[in-house]
Amino acid sequence: MDEEKANLIAYVKSGKNRLKVLEIIKKHKKLVFASDIADEVGIRVNHMGTLLRELAEKGLLNNPNPSNKRQKLYQISEKGKEILNYFKE
Template sequence: MSKNRYKVLKSLNEGIKIPSEIANETDIRLNHVSALLKDLKDHDFVLCLNENDSKGRMYILTETGKTVLNILQ
């Protein structure tokens, strides 16, 4: 797992967040955060709570994501 994927998971461990909040906390560009979130969602590590919204999408860790994060810490 990449360093940036780990940062995104760690940020989401604090609760529900939108991509811009994650980008600000992790110092990763917003477009890269969005790509990382898509990849993490495809692997069932994160869940988008409002998938149909084009702006303000909210993400949360899944149980799988929490398990992976605990293993990596």
């Protein structure tokens, strides 16, 4: 296992909702709004926005409409799927 992957696993594991968010987005198999994810996780949308932005910056999520500041859509990236699979083993 390389250092980047180990660091991402530690990052996901150290956050209360990070793994749950990745699982929810993967389950949807389509683009998802932050508000939809926040409803499923049970946290406020402003907190979810911060969490999603961090996950995207780490390369675990894709944001195909970054210019839309109000209604961002997210999907899990290949790197995110790889990290999520680590927790399923």
